[in-house]
Amino acid sequence: MKKSFIAQSVILVSSLFNIGVYAAELSVTVTDSKNRLLPNIVVYAEPLDKSSMPNEAAPLDHSAVMDQIHKQFVPHILVVQKSSWVNFPNSDSIKHHVYSFSPAKSFELRLYDGGKAKPIQFEKAGEVVLGCNIHDWMLGYIYSVDTPWFAKTNKQGAVTLDLPDGDYQLKYWSPLLQNADKDKAIQLTVKGDKQQTIQLNDELLPALADYENNDELTDY
Amino acid sequence: MIKRLTSFLTLALFCNTAFSRSIELDGIVEVGYVDAAYDKNWLNSWMEGGVGVLRFNENDTLELSQALIEARGDLIDDLSYEVVAQYYPDGDQHVGISQAFLTYAPLSRGLKHQLKLGLFYPAMSLENVDTGWTSPYTYSFSAINSWLAEEVRVAGLEWSVTRSGRQYHSPHSFTFSAALFKGNDPAGTLLAWRGWALHNRQTSLNERVYFADYFQFGMFDKAFPDHLQVTRETDGRFGYYAGINWRYLQQTDVRLYYYNNSADPLAVESNWQYAWQNHFLSLAVQHKFNRNFRILAQWMDGQTGMGTYDGGVYTDFTSWYLMASYQWDKHRFSARFDDFEVVETDANPADPNDSHGHSITLAWRYQYSPQWNLGAEWLHVNSDNENRTLWRNWQAAHRQQQVMLMAQFRF
Known part of the structure; x- marks a missing residue:
């Protein structure tokens, strides 16, 4: 907890100093x-x-979201900086079974109506193709890049x-x-x-x- | 075996609820006012011994049409269950299970395989896609799907494989299914005697469906039972079906199925319950012209029969429907035309089985809130069934008209 506070302060301070550089x-x-x-x-x-x-995407930043709405991934394409965490809420009242076989990140996640899944970290840069094992037309992408400028x-x-x-x-x-x-x-x-x-x-x-x-x- | 499976699933359901790992419950309670106008009082429901082709009787008014609950959930990874329990105030059995099955859908790259084990409908219909195999379009199903609801249910194992077009940058998706099943030996009994009908009454596991006593005029009283059990296994043989499903984006959906219960038509039980050799082809099509307007159609053609050609029953059966459905805001308007026919092919003059007819169904449904759905349906059907003339002074051809004002509560 203490460490993260320090990390946040460092980011804050460094970003203040960076203002002139942008x-x-x-x-x-x-x-x-x-x-x-x-x-x-x-x-x-x-x-x-x-x-x-600047520092890599702060692991504390859990703001990226890949939602499920009306049996579709929203957004269709999500771009994040490498190492970011992504939340997978489920706005539908049915179950989804989200998966990826991509080399950049392979995972599966069962998303129940109203349930909360833990966020997933995308440690590597590259393309992650998302599907749903229940609704086979669902398709989404998370593209992880090694830069904060995207x-x-x-x-x-x-x-x-x-x-x-x-x-x-x-x-x-x-x-x-x-x-x-x-x-x-x-x-x-x-x-x-x-x-x-x-x-x-x-x-x-x-x-x-x-x-x-x-x-x-x-x-x- | 089916009983054991059902109790297992019920147990699983309760365990699941207890641990609340995941359970999805959807329910429908449908109530309304029915006004049935039949020109003769013998045209009441087959379930009450009548020879009509609609479910409700002439003196029916306020009715609980149906109450059903569909429960789904995961047992372990990749293995899920689904159970549909239903209540109807009419018929032989008021409470029952209409479907209960396990689905194994492992995660896989590329082609997706799935196994389904239990009691279920072959997925050949595009009309009955709502909770508990009900229709989101009309209150009374098409003749084809009314028949599937009452006489086609398999207890078996289905394998299916899907090639999802979107994963291959293609607008075309395909699913192939094949199944082996037991039970369903009486399939076609109602078509041969009562003929095609239009209703929403789904038969429950082990339920008896009664129909008019067409056998009282024959040489032998009670020559055949005046009821059937949809999941009955008489000859011990496996039946099978296979189907292909082609989808173009989310716009067009085509399903072609061949079903054959492979029953031995000479197999008979002590109460003269025969196994009915039943096989048919079904072709279903849906096309969405835009977000609001779509058409659905289905065609079925098959044969059913039992016993010998001289003393038994053999018929060809055919039906098709065409439905147009338009959604405007929270309102859905649907119009359907059904045509149906049964042609006798046996040489038994004492038991006429020819029947034919057509119907028009107009329905309006209004989604008042997520829970409440209100609507009305007008149904007009002409049916001409030769065996009605077995009764003295009864005519073969009749008109039946039914108006329903319905409210659905969903949860």
Whole structure:
């Protein structure tokens, strides 16, 4: 308890000192190969010099949430910093059986109506695919990144990262990326505000969002 | 064996409640006012010896239509149970169990396998998807699903494997199911004598379903029992069914099933209860045009029979329905047309079995609150059953009309 108080104080103090360093606003727009603006793309900036990063996501921060609402994962994609803890509440009045076989984090969790599950820590960076063993159309993603500077693009395909000046690798991820766009990075030097466009080499895979149009009138 | 399984499940249920590991309870109590208009008083319910095709009688008014409770929970990891207990004020047995089964659904990568053991319905219906195998659309089920409710229940083991499209970035999902079962030897008895009917009366485990005494006019009184037990095992043989289910996103759902109880039609018990050789194909389709509007349809075609061709009963049976359902805010409007037919194929002139008919069902249901659901249903059915003429001065063809104002309390 005492230790955590000290840790919190250190974070607080260091963030006070950091205020002057967050000089830059990096605005990124993501389009596909046909210049269409792409929402819901994870964009993150990894500093080349990792020592310039503030502390890793505080293990005390349990604020990340992957909920179950109307037999769907909400949000569909959750981005967290590596080592974060994620809560799995269940807003449905039925049982869910959430699982992942992904190398970055493999687990299973039985979520009962009104029950409380312990949060899960995502120690490794990478993609975690979530399913439900009862409702086989449910699909969700937790994407864990090794940087505190990340966000998802809005409906206009845009995202803004507040980060200190420095050299970065700008990366992006979506479960719908085709092979030509996987594991790509853009080298970037940030000095003051900056605009950047990411254009994919290909289109996205179809989202099959109609899987979300489920209703109560089904027996499975 | 079935009894033992049921008591085990009941015990498991109570243990489970005691330790409150996980239990999900859903219940429905359905009450309402029924106004049945039949042109002859012999058209009352088969359960009361009538030859009509609707459940309620002409003098019925305020009725408790049904009360049922569905309990689900986990026993251990990957193994869960489900039990449905029900109460009906009519029929031979008022309280009973309609389904009781264990499900083993281990977590697996890719293809998903599942085992189901116990007493259950083959999942061939798209109409009866609500709690306790009820319909969220109309109060009276289609002719096909009314028949499944009263005469088709298997005590067996089902294996199914599912390829979930979403995991493969595909809009198509598939499930294949196959089952072996015991019991269900009398399947088709009601179709051959009473004919198709429209109701919501689900038969309970070990319950007897009585029907009119069509045998009083034959050479031998009590030639056959005037009732059946849906889970009865007469010949000791296993039956089987297999089905495929194709789903396109959450929009289209198609289920094709073949059922065969493999009964020996010459096997007979001391009370002249025969095993009925029954096999049929069922094709069910649902398509959602948008969030509000959908259509459902089902077609069934099969044969049932027992005894010899000269002295027994053999029939072909066919039915289909088409239903449109529209949801507007908290209101759901459904309209269904049913067509049904039984054709006699045996050479026994003393026992006519031909029947055919059609019906129109219009229903409105209003979700007043999460607990209260109100609604009304108008049902009009024409049925022409040849064996009604066994009675002197009775006619084969009749119209029946039924209006229901219903309230459902759900918990």
